[in-house]
Each structure stands twice: as C-alpha cells, then as structure tokens.
Amino acid sequence: MKRHWLLAAVAAFSLSGMAEAKTLKWGAAREIASLDPYSYGDTFTLSVLNHVYEGLVRYTGDLKIEPALAQSWETVSPTVWRFKLRPNVKFHNGNPFTADDVIASLERVTHPDSPLKGNLPAYKSSKKIDDLTVEIEVNGPYPLLLNDLTNIFVFDKEWLVANNSLLPTDSGKGVKGYATDNANGTGPFVVESRRADAKTVYVKNPNWWDKPQHNIDIIEFLPIASASTRVAALLSGEIDFTNVAPLQDLPRLSASPDVKVLQTNELRSVFFAFNLKDALVESDIKDKNPLKDVRVREALYRAIDIDAVQKRAMRGLSRNTGALVAPAIPGYEPSQDARLPFDLNGAKKLLTEAGYPNGFSFQMNCQSDSLVNEEEFCQAVASMWSRAGLKPNLSLAPRSQQTPKRVKGDFDVISFGWANEPMIDAYSLLVQVLRSKNGTGGVFNWGNWGDPRIDALIDKAGVELDDAKRIPMMMEALKIAKAEHLFIPLHQQPMAWAMRNSVASTVQASDNKPRLWLTMMK
CATH class of the missing domain: 3.10.105.10 (Dipeptide-binding Protein; Domain 3)
Known part of the structure; x- marks a missing residue:
C-alpha cells in the first residue's frame, strides 16, 4: 500500500534518535470479515475496525455513551435528532470530516442491500443543515438511536465516490468492493498494510482529534486460529495480547510469571x-x-x-x-x-x-x-x-x-x-x-x-x-x-483475555471489545 498520507504516521515513531516504537502484537482467534465495517453484522469485526473508523458517539470503557465525531446532540422533535459535528477532524487521507460524510455513510449502511441495516432499525432519513450540523429523522419516537450510532462508523464520502464504493459490500454473500481491502477512517490507528489471514498492521494516527490515552505506535493484528499455537505464542513472547484465551489453558497461562489473565462473563x-x-x-x-x-x-x-x-x-x-x-x-x-x-x-x-x-x-x-x-x-x-x-x-x-x-x-x-x-x-x-x-x-x-x-x-x-x-x-x-x-x-x-507483562494496562468491558486506544505498553 503506497499512500503518501502514511508518511506522517510513520514519521511519528521513526525519527532519528527516537526510542524504539512500541508495538503490540495482537493474536486473535480469527480474521475479521473485511476492512469494510458495513460488510457483516459481526461484533468482533466491528470492534477491530473501531480502531480505524469512528461513529458520532461511542461507548466508554464502562459502557456509557459519550461524544465522538459528534460534539453534542438534541432532539428538535419526537422524531428528529440534531447533531453538532466535531470541527477540524481529518480522515486518514487528509480529507476534512463534514456533514456530507455522515449522510453518505447513513445512506450506505441503511441501503436495502446492506447486511448492517438492522443495526439502525428506526432510521428514516438525514439532511445537512450546514457543514458541521446534521439532522437524523427516525420513523417514530425511538429511544435507542444513540446506542445504535455507536457502531455506525463514518466513511469519507469523497473517498467512497472516488473508489466507486457508495454501495455496501456483503461478506456473507461474497459481495466485495474497494472498501473490502482498503480503509480510510478518522480513528486512532491507520491501516498501514494488510495480508488477509496473515497480518494486518495498524500504525498510530498522529492527527487523531482525541487526546490519546495509549502509547502504542504499531498494532500487528495476527489471526491465529489454533488455540494451542496462540497459547504457545503468548508464552514465548511472539504475541503480547489475545482477546480469546482458551478456557482449557487458563491455569497454565495464569501460572506463567510473564502473563496476566483477565476473566469474566x-x-x-x-x-x-x-x-x-x-x-x-x-x-x-x-x-x-x-x-x-x-x-x-x-x-x-x-x-x-x-x-x-x-x-x-x-x-x-x-x-x-x-x-x-x-x-x-x-x-x-x-x-x-x-x-x-x-x-x-x-x-x-x-x-x-x-x-x-x-x-x-x-x-x-x-x-x-x-x-x-x-x-x-x-x-x-x-x-x-x-x-x-x-x-x-x-x-x-x-x-x-x-x-x-x-x-x-x-x-x-x-x-x-x-x-x-x-x-x-x-x-x-x-x-x-x-x-x-x-x-x-x-x-x-x-x-x-x-x-x-x-x-x-x-x-x-x-x-x-x-x-x-x-x-x-x-x-x-x-x-x-x-x-x-x-x-x-x-x-x-x-470471556478471557491474556497478555504479557509488556502490556501495562488495558480496559476489559463486558462487551468483549478491546479498546487499544485505552491501553498502555511498558
């Protein structure tokens, strides 16, 4: 992937004399369905892509809703919500984030062919008030719009148009497109390279609008389907973290002085x-x-x-x-x-x-x-x-x-x-x-x-x-x-997570979604 806009991200940790980049190697139990977050209603895929793409709102580590790409919102009628968008946000390719991007994304995810349309069941329409204001109309009084929007990630409309990707893909039906293997979000990490079923590399976004609560420069996402191989990789230090620690191996992992286990339902x-x-x-x-x-x-x-x-x-x-x-x-x-x-x-x-x-x-x-x-x-x-x-x-x-x-x-x-x-x-x-x-x-x-x-x-x-x-x-x-x-x-x-002592701290919520932008490495 040759993208000029990656140079800024690479420069963030490759300057002469800078300390070695902090790399977190994530050993996952499986590959994500696609780089397109609308391709399939899969919680795990969405949780991984939330490091690249963002919604108007998001859940905190304790599952409270907070502003993300929207700074604030209000209901102007029982069926109309008005969102004030965050200014000065850039997509990874440098394009500015505006109301046009929100509307294009909402139309794409609610398209009749979208496998994720059920995640926004009450959506009726949306309209642009100005570059940083959007109104969303729902089909009746509806109490859960903010909850829904936490997983409706925003695309760059200009990028979608340029790559003939305004229509959704569908990994379940084998419908692919440019967004299947390419990404351009506003989130804390940028997709630097991808070899499906082998390794996807994410690098820190130096221009992220939010104040980072992590010190990770690189995430190497490594799908390792074999539970025994994943455990061996964690014990040997080949990976730093897995969000799927095999239940049968928890005693062995807990006994290792180099590994920490987090377990709950x-x-x-x-x-x-x-x-x-x-x-x-x-x-x-x-x-x-x-x-x-x-x-x-x-x-x-x-x-x-x-x-x-x-x-x-x-x-x-x-x-x-x-x-x-x-x-x-x-x-x-x-x-x-x-x-x-x-x-x-x-x-x-x-x-x-x-x-x-x-x-x-x-x-x-x-x-x-x-x-x-x-x-x-x-x-x-x-x-x-x-x-x-x-x-x-x-x-x-x-x-x-x-x-x-x-x-x-x-x-x-x-x-x-x-x-x-x-x-x-x-x-x-x-x-x-x-x-x-x-x-x-x-x-x-x-x-x-x-x-x-x-x-x-x-x-x-x-x-x-x-x-x-x-x-x-x-x-x-x-x-x-x-x-x-x-x-x-x-x-x-x-659910059981396991990590080496190289991971100083992270947040484990009951939705089982890793939030590596809240993770610190030693």
Missing part, C-alpha cells in the same frame, strides 16, 4: 435456533419439518444436560441460563433464567407423542471459530440428542463456510450467539433476530421463526419512549419466545 448469550420452514434441509423425514412442533422443540431442550455441558465443554466458566439475554441487558427478568430440567425420558416421551418414536435426522450447523468452545459444546449436545433417539448430523466448519449457509437458511439447527450490541438492550435481539423479516427487522431471522404476537410487541416497544412501558413489552415478547421454545438457551459466554 460477557454480555453474549448462546443458544440453539431452529429452521422452521416447511421442510428440513437434511433429513430422513421428507416434505415435513418436525421442528415446527413445539413438543419436538421441547424434547430437544429437555434432552440437554446443561450442567454437564457447563462442566466439561465450558470448563465450569460459563453461566447457565434459561434466558436469551444477559442480566445486564434491559428486558431481562430473573424468571427468564428458569430452565427446563434435564429429562431424557421426558424428551423421548414428547418425541413419541409428536409422532417420532424413532427420532429423525437433521443437520446441525456449528462454527469452529466463532463462539467460545463452540466445537466442544456442539459435540456434547449432539451426543445428548443422540441418546434421546435423534440423529443429528453435526456440520462443523469455519464461519467463512457456515455463514453463507445460515444466511440462505440452509440448515436445520444452528448454534447462535447474541450480545445485544451496540444497543445494550433486548430490543437488539428482538428486532434483528426474533422479529419476522420486514425492512430493517429480522435481518438475522434466518429460520422463519417469527410470531405475529412477538412482532406486535417489538413494533410497539420500538416507538415507546417511556422505559416503564417499553421494557415490559420486551419482557412479554421474550416470554412468548420462551413458552414456544423457539430457541434453546444454553449459557452466558465466558
């Missing part, structure tokens, strides 16, 4: 989802879908020994749950956490009552590089379902292979994780996953599991500004999904 809840279309994709039952029968779904639920999954597959570090959202998420209530008990005989009885005394075969789509210990818990559950007389065919492959199948509905059962980001609100799960497909709703409803009663509650909650009324609506929608066993909840996902 993240916001992400993990569950199984069903394809409720008219027929199974891969089965000995033809022209019929047993999963549409609530008794069958309940049988699959009762056949899971969640304590065994937690102890063996998750190394005792996950939090068992009967809910689809974590306790920290508005919309959660303690009664949601009650699980159906493990009851193998009861599961068999339900299958018999539903007309499947000998079970049936189905495809179980899991990913090898997405959720924590996904391979292990999928294998464990597949074995449990087999003991109930079912015949799951476990398809385990990297997300690059499984995601296109999921998007097309080419599955019978899938593992699924949802952190409710960036909203930090149950409305995220409800509108993007549970709702029937309609406009920006149901973007991740891959299995036709919509319910008119749930849809009505979601639509009412989406325009209710009073939390005392809005939150009970969300609770009721989740209650219906629970009663119908539309999903099988498993656990709240554990």
Whole structure:
C-alpha cells in the first residue's frame, strides 16, 4: 500500500534518535470479515475496525455513551435528532470530516442491500443543515438511536465516490468492493498494510482529534486460529495480547510469571435456533419439518444436560441460563433464567407423542471459530440428542463456510450467539433476530421463526419512549419466545483475555471489545 498520507504516521515513531516504537502484537482467534465495517453484522469485526473508523458517539470503557465525531446532540422533535459535528477532524487521507460524510455513510449502511441495516432499525432519513450540523429523522419516537450510532462508523464520502464504493459490500454473500481491502477512517490507528489471514498492521494516527490515552505506535493484528499455537505464542513472547484465551489453558497461562489473565462473563448469550420452514434441509423425514412442533422443540431442550455441558465443554466458566439475554441487558427478568430440567425420558416421551418414536435426522450447523468452545459444546449436545433417539448430523466448519449457509437458511439447527450490541438492550435481539423479516427487522431471522404476537410487541416497544412501558413489552415478547421454545438457551459466554507483562494496562468491558486506544505498553 503506497499512500503518501502514511508518511506522517510513520514519521511519528521513526525519527532519528527516537526510542524504539512500541508495538503490540495482537493474536486473535480469527480474521475479521473485511476492512469494510458495513460488510457483516459481526461484533468482533466491528470492534477491530473501531480502531480505524469512528461513529458520532461511542461507548466508554464502562459502557456509557459519550461524544465522538459528534460534539453534542438534541432532539428538535419526537422524531428528529440534531447533531453538532466535531470541527477540524481529518480522515486518514487528509480529507476534512463534514456533514456530507455522515449522510453518505447513513445512506450506505441503511441501503436495502446492506447486511448492517438492522443495526439502525428506526432510521428514516438525514439532511445537512450546514457543514458541521446534521439532522437524523427516525420513523417514530425511538429511544435507542444513540446506542445504535455507536457502531455506525463514518466513511469519507469523497473517498467512497472516488473508489466507486457508495454501495455496501456483503461478506456473507461474497459481495466485495474497494472498501473490502482498503480503509480510510478518522480513528486512532491507520491501516498501514494488510495480508488477509496473515497480518494486518495498524500504525498510530498522529492527527487523531482525541487526546490519546495509549502509547502504542504499531498494532500487528495476527489471526491465529489454533488455540494451542496462540497459547504457545503468548508464552514465548511472539504475541503480547489475545482477546480469546482458551478456557482449557487458563491455569497454565495464569501460572506463567510473564502473563496476566483477565476473566469474566460477557454480555453474549448462546443458544440453539431452529429452521422452521416447511421442510428440513437434511433429513430422513421428507416434505415435513418436525421442528415446527413445539413438543419436538421441547424434547430437544429437555434432552440437554446443561450442567454437564457447563462442566466439561465450558470448563465450569460459563453461566447457565434459561434466558436469551444477559442480566445486564434491559428486558431481562430473573424468571427468564428458569430452565427446563434435564429429562431424557421426558424428551423421548414428547418425541413419541409428536409422532417420532424413532427420532429423525437433521443437520446441525456449528462454527469452529466463532463462539467460545463452540466445537466442544456442539459435540456434547449432539451426543445428548443422540441418546434421546435423534440423529443429528453435526456440520462443523469455519464461519467463512457456515455463514453463507445460515444466511440462505440452509440448515436445520444452528448454534447462535447474541450480545445485544451496540444497543445494550433486548430490543437488539428482538428486532434483528426474533422479529419476522420486514425492512430493517429480522435481518438475522434466518429460520422463519417469527410470531405475529412477538412482532406486535417489538413494533410497539420500538416507538415507546417511556422505559416503564417499553421494557415490559420486551419482557412479554421474550416470554412468548420462551413458552414456544423457539430457541434453546444454553449459557452466558465466558470471556478471557491474556497478555504479557509488556502490556501495562488495558480496559476489559463486558462487551468483549478491546479498546487499544485505552491501553498502555511498558
């Protein structure tokens, strides 16, 4: 990549006589989907690209909303928000940041072909008041616009036009463009070079508008899919940091005098989802879908020994749950956490009552590089379902292979994780996953599991500004999904970071997003 505007960044740490540049080597469990933050609704990809691109607002390390590219905002009517933009901000190529960039970005991310349009579900339109003022209109009173905007990153319109990139890309469908492999944001780091699946180098942006709270000059992003290789690299000093420390290796890492481990539970809840279309994709039952029968779904639920999954597959570090959202998420209530008990005989009885005394075969789509210990818990559950007389065919492959199948509905059962980001609100799960497909709703409803009663509650909650009324609506929608066993909840996902002593300090938030602009090296 030959970019004249990188010279300033390089000069920041290559001047004669300057101390050696501080380099943080980040060993990640997988590659990002693309350099285009609109290419796929993937929390990890967005968290990495947040080092390059920024939104109008952002979350602090303790998940409070604060100004970013917008200095301030106000509501001028129940459906119109006015944002005053930060002056004197430059994109990495030197172009000035203006209202035109915000509008072009909003139009791009909400385009009908954008896979990220569900992240801005209430958006209606936007208009420029002046170079540093933008108004955003939503389709009704809507309480979560600021939450949504934390993950809607701003592009340089001039750069998009020059590179024929005003339309969105879609990594899930293989739609690529210039922004897939090139980047130009306003953030604290600049993409200096990239070899996909090998190494991406980010260098400090010396012209960042914010006051840096880090001393990192270079980030080397290294996708290392093998857990054992990643651990070995950390212990040997080949990498400084990983945001995915394997659970089975935490005792070994903690015992090293050169390594620190940070461990907690993240916001992400993990569950199984069903394809409720008219027929199974891969089965000995033809022209019929047993999963549409609530008794069958309940049988699959009762056949899971969640304590065994937690102890063996998750190394005792996950939090068992009967809910689809974590306790920290508005919309959660303690009664949601009650699980159906493990009851193998009861599961068999339900299958018999539903007309499947000998079970049936189905495809179980899991990913090898997405959720924590996904391979292990999928294998464990597949074995449990087999003991109930079912015949799951476990398809385990990297997300690059499984995601296109999921998007097309080419599955019978899938593992699924949802952190409710960036909203930090149950409305995220409800509108993007549970709702029937309609406009920006149901973007991740891959299995036709919509319910008119749930849809009505979601639509009412989406325009209710009073939390005392809005939150009970969300609770009721989740209650219906629970009663119908539309999903099988498993656990709240554990998260473990590990770093060498070369990292003096960092911020670990429960959204599991590294914020290296808040990280100090020794």
